[in-house]
Amino acid sequence: MRFPVFSLVVAALAMAACGDSSNNLPTSPSGSTSTPTTLTERFDQIIVLRGSNFFPFSVGTNGGNVAINFASLSPLIRPGLLVVTMRLGYGTVVTDGDGNAVGCDLRKTVDTTPALTAQLTDTLTVGTNYCASIADIGNLREPANFSVRITHP
Numbered sequence: 001m002r003f004p005v006f007s008l009v010v011a012a013l014a015m016a017a018c019g020d021s022s023n024n025l026p027t028s029p030s031g032s033t034s035t036p037t038t039l040t041e042r043f044d045q046i047i048v049l050r051g052s053n054f055f056p057f058s059v060g061t062n063g064g065n066v067a068i069n070f071a072s073l074s075p076l077i078r079p080g081l082l083v084v085t086m087r088l089g090y091g092t093v094v095t096d097g098d099g100n101a102v103g104c105d106l107r108k109t110v111d112t113t114p115a116l117t118a119q120l121t122d123t124l125t126v127g128t129n130y131c132a133s134i135a136d137i138g139n140l141r142e143p144a145n146f147s148v149r150i151t152h153p
Helices: 002-018
Strands: 039-047 050-059 064-075 088-095 102-111 120-124 130-138 146-152
Touching: 039 050, 039 102, 039 130, 050 088, 050 102, 064 088, 064 130, 088 120, 102 120, 102 130, 130 146
Parallel strands: none
Antiparallel strands: 039 146, 050 130, 064 120, 064 146, 088 102, 088 130
16 A cells, blocks of 8 residues: 555656746747758769769758768779769759750869868859769779769758
């Protein structure tokens, strides 16, 4: 009989300690602010000698900051990383007569090696179909796997 009474006493003390929780609720700020949502898209593919690859992306309804990161480059058939300078860029998508993306008209480029941080950043506007591009500028000795990350609104 003592156990149920003890349990009731403990429960009552716990409820009393909590008090009126409505006074402890956080309040909303008086002004409405919203943080733009960012999206990180990752493109992992193979690049051949003297080859290039491009990836279409779009920015959010208000435009905003875009960061492009050439993250890694590795051999196809053996472990390890390659520290090879490649050309990373962004621009606008080139389409054919049927509206298919066929290329990337580059606006800005940088020759860089893989890194942990973005090598290209810019503020882009809406209403344009953008693309990121990576190209071998003659430094690859064999086809390689690569990873590019694009963070944008």
